[in-house]
Amino acid sequence: MELRSNEFKPRAAANLLDEKLQRGLGLIKVKAVVNRASAVAEFGDFESLREVGKDIRDRALADLDLYLERFEREATARGAVVHWAENASEACRIIVQIARDNGVKKAAKSKSMVSEEIGLNDALIEAGVEVIETDLGEYILQINDAEPPSHIVMPVIHKTAEDVADLFHEKHGTPRKTDPAALTREAREILRPQFLSADMGISGANFIVAETGSTLIVTNEGNGRLCTTLPRLHVALTGIEKVVQTLEDASVLLRLLPRSATGQAITNYVSVHTGPKRLEESDGPQQFHIVLVDNGRSKLLAGDMREMLRCIRCGACMNHCPVYQAVGGHAYGWVYPGPMGNILTPSYVGLENAVALPNAATMCNQCGVVCPVKIPLPDLMRKLREEQMARGLKPWAERLGLALWGWAAQQPALYALGTRIAVRVMKWMGGSEKLIHRLPFVSGWTDGRDFPAPEGQTFRELCRARRTNELPPAAGGREPGGGRDARPESQPQNSAAKVTIDAHIAAHPTACSRSATGSRKNASAPAPRRSPARWRSCPPCRRCRAPWRATWSRTTCPPAASSGPACASSTGSAPASAWKTARRAATTSSASPAVSAPSPKPAR
Amino acid sequence: MRVALFVTCLADLMRPGVAFAALRLLEHGGCTVEVPDTQTCCGQPAYNSGDRATAMALAKKVIGEFEGFDYVVAPSGSCGGMIRAHYPELFRDDPALQKRAEALAARTYELTDFLVNILKLDGVPGDFAGTVTYHDSCSGLRELGVKAQPRALLAKLPGVKLVEMDEAETCCGFGGTFSLKFGEVSTQLADNKCGNACATGADAIVGGDLGCLLNIEGRLRRRGDMKTKVLHIAEVLAGRSD
CATH class of the missing domain: 3.40.50 (Rossmann fold)
Incomplete structure (x- = not known):
């Protein structure tokens, strides 16, 4: 398959505007997401099953070499021929050679993503072999000028029934029909003779079983079983990581795979192939070749991406990925789309050939939580980003921006100054609407969204300003001996603690606002309370001279205080309305610095 | 404490x-x-x-x-x-x-x-009145299991009616630098979120992460919706959201 992963961004943007594609993609949520959710709910403890599935795959990968050798021994003992292919071209060469050796003219294929990965169809066609895709989706793609699949389980999810109706009408020359059942029947009628006339059947393998030397496939259309039993040769092609130790292990994974992929408890067909046809059997191929492809997998096994080899190709990660749902599989530019592709594509074809993919995720981890074998997909994407950083594969602007920001964030004073300037400039840019419509360097945001303007002062700045302007130096003496905010007297009062006191004032500006507006100006403003005795040592507000805790609303009074001497205002207006009244009063005057400071409430 | x-x-x-x-x-x-x-x-x-x-x-x-x-x-x-x-x-x-x-x-x-x-709070000081819909931010939801907590707190405000939106758990498209690098995709996801949120008819979209909220608000305003409020859960619960 042609590699176009470095075109992710423009292709994704174009796909967003493709209405037909968007209609097709809408089906993913309807079909895959909802169906999986019901299947999982019906199953019960799916989480434990995922854990077991993960362990099975980890166990297989831990001793991959031993299981593969055992698989080869068992398969060979049952009459199959096992071939090892280090890379794509070697795998193609092996299969072309098998075809040549046996005079194969026609090959019927059931669905295999590894065959897409190695470009098998082109290799066979070049060798003069006619290749027929028999999976309905793959067949539709093949007659549409060998269009690549956009999903690993539902290869034509990007097409609507209308698209297929037009295609069949054009390619088959039959009357146009839109009923999916009728379209399927039409394809079946065309494909059925192909199974009978094919010399070679090619399948993938969902799992290969070490203890029996079997390959196993799951299908829904039955084409897989016809491909693997009718032609005289059967070639099963798969990656080396697909091995499991026992049939028991495979059966556990079979409970996970269809539920995660399509929401089925089990697929219509589960076929286990063990050796070619035996003398006493009436059906089956005369030869059974198993081609095990490495193509970069053993490299993954030794590296940071090892967990990706647990993948059982269910497609749940892409079905649930909001990015995939929005842009479709073709944008990813290679065989494996969605989150799995974000990891597999750069791992197999080189990070420099798929620069965008590890970054093409919001890290929402929706993929990670549905993965049946618990692959931490966002973590792996992050590791690839680290590799990009180390190898200089990130754009210079991003690296420079990160370096500058990272350095500044380690210098609190400088950071504070920089952010103070930035929020002022941005507040000014937001104008009266408080929205910034265009920002330099971040058109990615502002092309489709406004940027809500900041308030104009930072939180830390507000805290610091209030500490300087409002508090007498004796702040450390607050609340000795009790109250819900009380600390042991022995505890040192650091600057952080002082900030807290300022923040109290910021959050409860009643005391200061009263001084600014005149204490009787607002009849509804709560009168100062008579402070409980133990609060009296609190420092008073510099302007209004009232103990700063004196106007606290009842809801914030410590429980102990409510049983103490009555606060005048604790029987007055509701705390929240008191706060609001005070705030209204505060905003009518700019006489006091505390009042002129922005309200702690963001004005939206 | x-x-x-x-x-x-x-x-x-x-x-x-x-x-x-x-x-x-x-x-x-x-x-x-x-x-x-x-x-x-x-x-x-x-x-x-x-x-x-x-x-x-x-x-x-x-x-x-x-x-x-x-x-x-x-x-x-x-x-x-x-x-x-x-x-x-x-x-x-x-x-x-x-x-x-x-x-x-x-x-x-x-x-x-x-x-x-x-803290096992019995009540919250907020006084917000109106319908809200809650967006579950990805990290809070999937890394910290924050799902029931904000809803339990909103339930303590008698004036608040929570209406759940479709796909409340689906990413809003923010994703930190993703929102800048893949602006079109990010905008589309934000648009989906706005559509689902507005379909509830809620007065306010509430969430627990400012990144998501700025993203949602930015898209909402660009769509021309100047009315629906976008609020952090803390603002609603603390009573300064009107």
């Missing part, structure tokens, strides 16, 4: 009111709240961009600033998740720091999680 407020960059810069609201809620629950003065960023933007060295430097700074407290609370699932779910991994090659990171991680909470599960 000494609680340090991890303000978060976005609250510090964009919406100081969210930090004040968080402060008020924590005090309402009886905490002695302190705001370490030198705090800047948890390092997540660097971490998610593959700049591990910067992320580690910032994480080390955060650990130094916050490890002396009983609890660390952030009005953000994203920053809270960074400290709790990723700091220990960040120092996998430095056992001493990893131990400190783990200790800090165990004491770090997202605000609503802390209010519900540690």
Whole structure:
């Protein structure tokens, strides 16, 4: 398959505007997401099953070499021929050679993503072999000028029934029909003779079983079983990581795979192939070749991406990925789309050939939580980003921006100054609407969204300003001996603690606002309370001279205080309305610095 | 109970009111709240961009600033998740720091999680009245299990009616630098979120992460909706959201 992963961004943007594609993609949520959710709910403890599935795959990968050798021994003992292919071209060469050796003219294929990965169809066609895709989706793609699949389980999810109706009408020359059942029947009628006339059947393998030397496939259309039993040769092609130790292990994974992929408890067909046809059997191929492809997998096994080899190709990660749902599989530019592709594509074809993919995720981890074998997909994407950083594969602007920001964030004073300037400039840019419509360097945001303007002062700045302007130096003496905010007297009062006191004032500006507006100006403003005795040592507000805790609303009074001497205002207006009244009063005057400071409430 | 407020960059810069609201809620629950003065960023933007060295430097700074407290609370699932779910991994090659990171991680909470599960608040001081719909931010939801907590707190406000939107758990498309690098895709996801939220007819879209909220608000305003409020859960609960 042609590699176009470095075109992710423009292709994704174009796909967003493709209405037909968007209609097709809408089906993913309807079909895959909802169906999986019901299947999982019906199953019960799916989480434990995922854990077991993960362990099975980890166990297989831990001793991959031993299981593969055992698989080869068992398969060979049952009459199959096992071939090892280090890379794509070697795998193609092996299969072309098998075809040549046996005079194969026609090959019927059931669905295999590894065959897409190695470009098998082109290799066979070049060798003069006619290749027929028999999976309905793959067949539709093949007659549409060998269009690549956009999903690993539902290869034509990007097409609507209308698209297929037009295609069949054009390619088959039959009357146009839109009923999916009728379209399927039409394809079946065309494909059925192909199974009978094919010399070679090619399948993938969902799992290969070490203890029996079997390959196993799951299908829904039955084409897989016809491909693997009718032609005289059967070639099963798969990656080396697909091995499991026992049939028991495979059966556990079979409970996970269809539920995660399509929401089925089990697929219509589960076929286990063990050796070619035996003398006493009436059906089956005369030869059974198993081609095990490495193509970069053993490299993954030794590296940071090892967990990706647990993948059982269910497609749940892409079905649930909001990015995939929005842009479709073709944008990813290679065989494996969605989150799995974000990891597999750069791992197999080189990070420099798929620069965008590890970054093409919001890290929402929706993929990670549905993965049946618990692959931490966002973590792996992050590791690839680290590799990009180390190898200089990130754009210079991003690296420079990160370096500058990272350095500044380690210098609190400088950071504070920089952010103070930035929020002022941005507040000014937001104008009266408080929205910034265009920002330099971040058109990615502002092309489709406004940027809500900041308030104009930072939180830390507000805290610091209030500490300087409002508090007498004796702040450390607050609340000795009790109250819900009380600390042991022995505890040192650091600057952080002082900030807290300022923040109290910021959050409860009643005391200061009263001084600014005149204490009787607002009849509804709560009168100062008579402070409980133990609060009296609190420092008073510099302007209004009232103990700063004196106007606290009842809801914030410590429980102990409510049983103490009555606060005048604790029987007055509701705390929240008191706060609001005070705030209204505060905003009518700019006489006091505390009042002129922005309200702690963001004005939206 | 000494609680340090991890303000978060976005609250510090964009919406100081969210930090004040968080402060008020924590005090309402009886905490002695302190705001370490030198705090800047948890390092997540660097971490998610593959700049591990910067992320580690910032994480080390955060650990130094916050490890002396009983609890660390952030009005953000994203920053809270960074400290709790990723700091220990960040120092996998430095056992001493990893131990400190783990200790800090165990004491770090997202605000609503802390209010519900540690403080076990009986009531909240807010007085918001109207319908709201809640957007579950990804990190809070999937890294910290924040789902029921904000809803439980909203239920304590008699004037608030919660109407769930479709796909409340689906990403809004923010994703930190993703929103800048893949602007079109990010905008589309934000648009989907706005569509689902507005379909509820709610007066306000409420969430627990400012990144998501700025993204949603930005798209909402560009769509021409100047009416629907976009509020942080702390603002609603602390009573300064009107």
